[in-house]
């Protein structure tokens with residue numbers, strides 16, 4: 001079983017763009033974001049693997065100018081959008097925490113495992 005969190009409707013996140021949403025991790029609300037990378041969707045917790053802080057200084061700005069990489073605004077680490085793996089910067093070799101996505105009709109949802117759910121829910 002998994003909780004389903006609505007992320008976006010079909011067509012809402014253009015290619016090379018992102019959208020933030022909220023998930024519950026260890027009973028706390030944390031930011032996450034979905035990215036449309038070449039028509040495929042991926043999602044990660046908005047927390048750098050170098051220092052555990054959000055990566056978008058400017059709201060919802062996660063991608064490099066050429067939209068090829070996710071970039072942490074603090075020290076510039078570059079992550080592959082499709083794997084979350086850091087290929088340059090202080091956390092090189094580490095990966096962002098992934099969140100599973102799936103389409104349910106025209107609705108993109110995040111699947112949150114039971115273990116990640118808020119214990120009060």
Ligand code: FES
Nearest residue numbers: 048050072075077
């Ligand atoms: S906090 Fe992200 S690269 Fe340092």
